[in-house]
Amino acid sequence: MSQIDNNAVVLFQGDSITENWRRHEDGASLGIGYANVIASQFGYKYPHKQATFLNRGIGGDRVTDLTRRWQTDCLDLKPTLVSIFIGINDTWRRYDANNPMSAEQFYTLYRNLLIVTKEELNAGLVLMEPFLLPVREEQWSWREDLDPKIQAVRQLAREFGLPYVPLDGLFAAAAATSGPEYWAPDGVHPSAAGNGLIAEAWLKAVNA
Template identity: 35%
Template sequence: MKKNEKLLFIGDSITESGRYEDSEEIGYGYVRLIRDFLQITFPDQSPIVINHGISGNHITDLVSRWDRDVISVNPDYVSISIGINDVWRRLGHSEKELVYPDMYEEIYRSLIEEVQSKTKAGIILAEPTIHGEDIHSKGNKMLLPYVEAVRKLGAEYKAILVPAHQAFMEYLNQRRQRS
């Protein structure tokens, strides 16, 4: 990354992480950690970091704000982290606008293709994390096809893949073994 390149993060609450309460609009989660790491490690080459995460968003919400929050920004890199809330809806909390794995993949694919056709941005895809700390929960089992869709799209579009789900599951497995 180079100075003045734009690194845009978009997704749900995991990305938002308090950005509306933060005067820098970066938030207090992983986006801040990445921004701070880049500033400290590459002080003369640190990119402009933009956080466009919105709590509660689903993949369909990204569609409705994609032009405004991604394409019009014309980022050099776009990092997408979405999917937890799509599973949350399927767990019976809302029957409205359910997005099943095949539809999730199709919508996700169209967002990536739009970025590729309208910008020169590099693509970074983060696997959906976990749905609670019980690795055998219904939510975590339902999440697996969404994780697989992100992995498939990452390979297909030669994106950088952040194995967030894998990392969380490994951590929880290690923690369980120590108990």
């Protein structure tokens, strides 16, 4: 059964990968990334469902930033399905700003978002794991920090019984044959093909 019902309001939350050139002054703007691809494909296949898609991703965000703006940018919007894609900046800031976050902190803050969303909205949730395709030598060391955070998101998906999008594994498999830059030129932000990969995996996860 699809996770997206008739007249659903689907909210995409996350960082720059989700934001992807959306216009903040336009509440209906989806940007040019995976959120727009998903909305386009779902709307084309299921026009009778009249689903609404919203994007509130903000570049540079970490799980602490989602926590700070969750009331305004999630709960107040009354979504029926919330998709969360966060984590790479919680790793990246350790290496470029000496501002680390432990996997335990990440798990706790993320878990609190899920609890408040369930309690206040009874909305469905989709969790998307952060991914990294190292294209620079120093990015290989990031795995030490990112891998426990990926495991934290997987644990939350199991704990709450939620649809899960295993992007790190999917991107690694895709890059094995064509190289990482094809899918994410800087190792973090997906190309057009990378956004297509994300969209397809997300739609599969929600049975759409």
